[in-house]
Amino acid sequence: MVNRIQQSLISCVLMLMSVMAHAELTIEITQGVDKPTPIAVVPFAWGGSFALKEDVAQIVSDDLGRTGLFSMMKRNNMLSFPSQQNQVFYRDWRVGGTEFLVIGRQQAIENGQLRVEFELYDVLKQQRILVERVTGNNNNLRDVAHYIADKVYEKLTGIRGAFSTRIVYVTAQQFGNGNVKYQLQMADADGARPITIREQSQPIMSPAWSRDGTKLAYVSFESGKPAIYIQYLSTGKREKLQSFRGLNGAPAWSPDGNRLALTLSKDGNPEIYVLDLQSRQLNRITHHYGIDTEPSWTPDGQSLIFTSDRGGQPQIYRIRLASRDIERITYEGNYNASAKLTPDGRFLALVHRGGDNQFHIAVRDMKTGRLDVLTDTLLDESPTIAPNGSIILYATQKGTRGVLGGVTLDGRVRFLLPAPAGDVREPAWSSYLQ
């Protein structure tokens, strides 16, 4: 799996796109759970003749720690550094309160390949509960590490890990006299290894992943007016969709990847359309003189969730594509927008303004109708959901700058991914990448 990821995505992207030196987004946890589960990830053994480019165990530890569900044991508190089963002494770990233990070893094999074996132990039950072998090389050890973190996370939580996925986001850097550099960037889910997908002097907006992770759609003002572009990640090739007078915005790929929902105002005011990417047929979905925008698909591809001010203020609605039946979803608050369903359809993440007149990220339980506000900063927007439904990434302000924030769906854990310079905004989280 790691090899396939490496071949199909990273290497192509690295080769064909401009790789620019950027300081990475760094993560700081601002709020954790009350009693996170203590885990130790022991440095992985390595006796090879060359230096490894990444500290795999540290990346695994950081991935797990960032979820806020676990407290990671520091290396200098470890009493021993086992790398094989016969070196594991449970009392060394019980004494420090550790409940789970990850060990591993790395070995050079033929053709510059590396074999990485890892094992997960339940310290209290004194059992090895997971053992697996991964093949990689010195250039994709970060992928190997995210893969291991995915497996450990899934074993411990029952939820598929999303550490091997990617995010895209837009940055804007001011250069005085009105000059701004806009960049569309892609990075690992932890903000590492950012690369620039597109750079220009006019705004970039609303990046959206195709479900298979091979393409992005986004809005660019490079022609002086908004137009939607599709860009292929493997080749960098771009395609400008036919653009119309007025707005051309808010692209959203259908789950099957064959259609693109978007907003056009060519008929006089913003309406939602669905473009069939094969036939290029454009179907108008909404008919209302108010603003209809920000379409997102339900997981079954049968309906669109969208924002409309047809009731006087922006609120969230759902339209069924077959019947065109429209149902209003949100009533609480005076501004609800930019809504997206979790992959299981159970929760709706959205931008919400309530009594305090500030813009927060909220989540609505679609079964019970309960709305929970997850953030307490004042200008939060652009929620995007991890493919395992565990974390919402969003844009917020820290000081005077735009930064990315993350919050678990239950609101218990929050973190920031502050960037070294410029404004960071409009994150979009990929699906699982194969």
Add this chain to the structure above:
Amino acid sequence: MRTSNLTKAAALAFGVVWAAGCSTTSTTDTATTGTETDGSATQGVGVDSGVTGVTIEDLATLRTVFYFDFDQATLKAESYADLEKHSAYLAQHPSARVVLEGHADERGTREYNMALGERRALSVARFMQVNGVSGGQIETVSFGEEKPAVVGHSETSWSQNRRVELKYTAQ
């Protein structure tokens, strides 16, 4: 004012038809415009301003940025006088052209603000049309919250960013 009352009445009555077809380029789209009702508010129209003889020198003295309230696209009364003069100039100079750039403040979502910026630009466009400007002289574009006039996170900045900028591309 050369605009006849008939023109104004027609512009009002067919506001939605105008909204569908006012801009410069046409598309081959055959969607069913005109079958819906337009609920947008109109304001400050139907009263003959009596503005005449606006010269190119006068233009330099007119304001070109017009401000709005939060989540609103209704023109403020303070904008009428100068917009009427711009309109008079454009009506008297059929080869003159303007671009109306609609903007929003940073609050709320980016795509919704794109829609809001467009609504503001169209609000100014409609006012100018009612005051005798030909639809072909006006182009609108929204930048949403993407191009703030002032960077900042308080009402002082926001109030300057909720705006329409009027720019002549030909005088």
